[in-house]
Amino acid sequence: MFNRFYWLLFLVLPVFFTGCLQTETALRINPDGSGQIEEVFVIENDVIEIFRQFASSVDSVQGEEFELFKDDDLRIKAESFGEGVKFERSEKINTDNYQGYKAIYSFKDINKIRINPNPDENLPMGEVENFSERKDLFAFKFKQGNPSVLKIFFPKEQVREQNENREVEIPDSSMGLVMDELSEFFQGIKIRLTLEVNGEIEETDAAYINDNILTLIDIDFTEILKNRDVLEKLARNKLMSMKNFKEMTENIPGIKFEYKDELTVKFH
Numbered sequence: 001m002f003n004r005f006y007w008l009l010f011l012v013l014p015v016f017f018t019g020c021l022q023t024e025t026a027l028r029i030n031p032d033g034s035g036q037i038e039e040v041f042v043i044e045n046d047v048i049e050i051f052r053q054f055a056s057s058v059d060s061v062q063g064e065e066f067e068l069f070k071d072d073d074l075r076i077k078a079e080s081f082g083e084g085v086k087f088e089r090s091e092k093i094n095t096d097n098y099q100g101y102k103a104i105y106s107f108k109d110i111n112k113i114r115i116n117p118n119p120d121e122n123l124p125m126g127e128v129e130n131f132s133e134r135k136d137l138f139a140f141k142f143k144q145g146n147p148s149v150l151k152i153f154f155p156k157e158q159v160r161e162q163n164e165n166r167e168v169e170i171p172d173s174s175m176g177l178v179m180d181e182l183s184e185f186f187q188g189i190k191i192r193l194t195l196e197v198n199g200e201i202e203e204t205d206a207a208y209i210n211d212n213i214l215t216l217i218d219i220d221f222t223e224i225l226k227n228r229d230v231l232e233k234l235a236r237n238k239l240m241s242m243k244n245f246k247e248m249t250e251n252i253p254g255i256k257f258e259y260k261d262e263l264t265v266k267f268h
Helices: 047-058 071-081 172-186 220-226 228-238 242-248
Strands: 021-029 035-044 087-095 099-107 139-145 148-153 190-197 203-204 215-222 256-258 262-267
Touching: 035 047, 035 087, 047 099, 071 099, 087 203, 172 220, 190 262, 215 220, 215 262, 220 228, 228 242, 242 256
Parallel strands: 021 190
Antiparallel strands: 021 035, 035 099, 087 099, 139 148, 148 262, 190 215, 203 262, 215 256
């Protein structure tokens, strides 16, 4: 059912648990094109417990202390951000409801950086993927100068068959159940991606800017779920484009999202 949220799931590809992800990525760039990536990722304690119980049932790890997020895994993950990215440090996050980590990575050339907006890539559930040729990632083109110029390229939408039906027929009698299931799936999910310039911005066409910080993605799905009319439209729309998503959600609190194909930032 959830593939009706076609474009939303570009951000939140199907995970086997519901409403438990919160992720924040802060990309920081210096005037020479070097910088840092700070990543914060947490999931609900109930899901951690599921992982723990599963791990305890596997003979090969019985007797070992359970750790979902390990520094060794985070070091390996540096490769997924691009060539020359180095893991610097991490710290564990433990709250009453969530567990996770904050990790810091450094890089020398932002031209080689790729950022995946899909939060389930942060889960330690497989091998590190080579993102160099993928189009569904944030990419960057930087030229040092006075001012330096950074272009941000947004993920490309998947090509869809023109003859596919866009609308999904959902009987009125079933809509209540559909809304309940969608609400459970997306409740509590938060995704945030920002770009911080270490310097003074001279010019940019970004829509969301505060001092030297650009917000590229800031979505709180809890706010979307408060608007039943919008939720119904999203549920009925099988093929969700960026344009459609903007038209439906642009007046909803809790959403900031750039809808351009690319942004330009000039700074020194």
